[in-house]
Amino acid sequence: MALDTVIAGLGNPGPRYERTRHNAGFLLVNALAAAHGIGLRQERHGALLGDGTIAGRRCLLVLPQVFMNRSGESIRRILCYTGLDAGSLVVVHDDLDLPLGRLRLRRGGGAGGHRGVASILEHLGDPAFTRLKIGVGRPPEGVPAEAYVLQEFAAGDRDALREVLARGAAALEVLLGRGLEAAMNACNPAPPREAP
Numbered sequence: 001m002a003l004d005t006v007i008a009g010l011g012n013p014g015p016r017y018e019r020t021r022h023n024a025g026f027l028l029v030n031a032l033a034a035a036h037g038i039g040l041r042q043e044r045h046g047a048l049l050g051d052g053t054i055a056g057r058r059c060l061l062v063l064p065q066v067f068m069n070r071s072g073e074s075i076r077r078i079l080c081y082t083g084l085d086a087g088s089l090v091v092v093h094d095d096l097d098l099p100l101g102r103l104r105l106r107r108g109g110g111a112g113g114h115r116g117v118a119s120i121l122e123h124l125g126d127p128a129f130t131r132l133k134i135g136v137g138r139p140p141e142g143v144p145a146e147a148y149v150l151q152e153f154a155a156g157d158r159d160a161l162r163e164v165l166a167r168g169a170a171a172l173e174v175l176l177g178r179g180l181e182a183a184m185n186a187c188n189p190a191p192p193r194e195a196p
Helices: 021-035 068-082 115-124 145-149 155-178 180-187
Strands: 003-009 042-044 047-054 057-064 089-095 103-107 130-135
Touching: 003 021, 003 068, 021 047, 021 057, 021 089, 021 130, 021 145, 021 155, 047 068, 047 155, 057 068, 057 155, 068 089, 068 115, 089 115, 089 155, 103 155, 103 180, 130 155, 155 180
Parallel strands: 003 057, 003 089, 089 130
Antiparallel strands: 042 047, 047 057, 103 130
């Protein structure tokens, strides 16, 4: 079975950042890997890699081991190595504009202020990849966004985090098995219905 999808979780390497909000992408891809018995142990192209079959599709799971704002360097090298293009890439990352517990799946678009996504856009020159955004909420008044995303999830948020990681992994399984529209319906909020 030929490799047809690269799923990259964004984060910062090392134990200092392991449980921080900015590493939500790492956490979700690790959860997906664990659910499917895929080891993320192979070190190549500036990343930890593991390949396996999910929903009948052969995937390469990727955790770049460069800092967030250089993620695109590693991902470009991986796509060159696999011979795949941006349309075969799924990027999983944190999002300040979504509340904790919310997911949003979309294809294309800009960086939305996310430095890891900006790096990928810069290095690929093609916005056609799919993004799974994991809400981490806005920082409290007076806390800079850069500091907030590098803090660990609060103890009171951990149940919500576990639940959203499970739903995010399930959304990726739907994406691989049934396509983007079905996966978007599974995880994006429905628009509010207008009153009659």
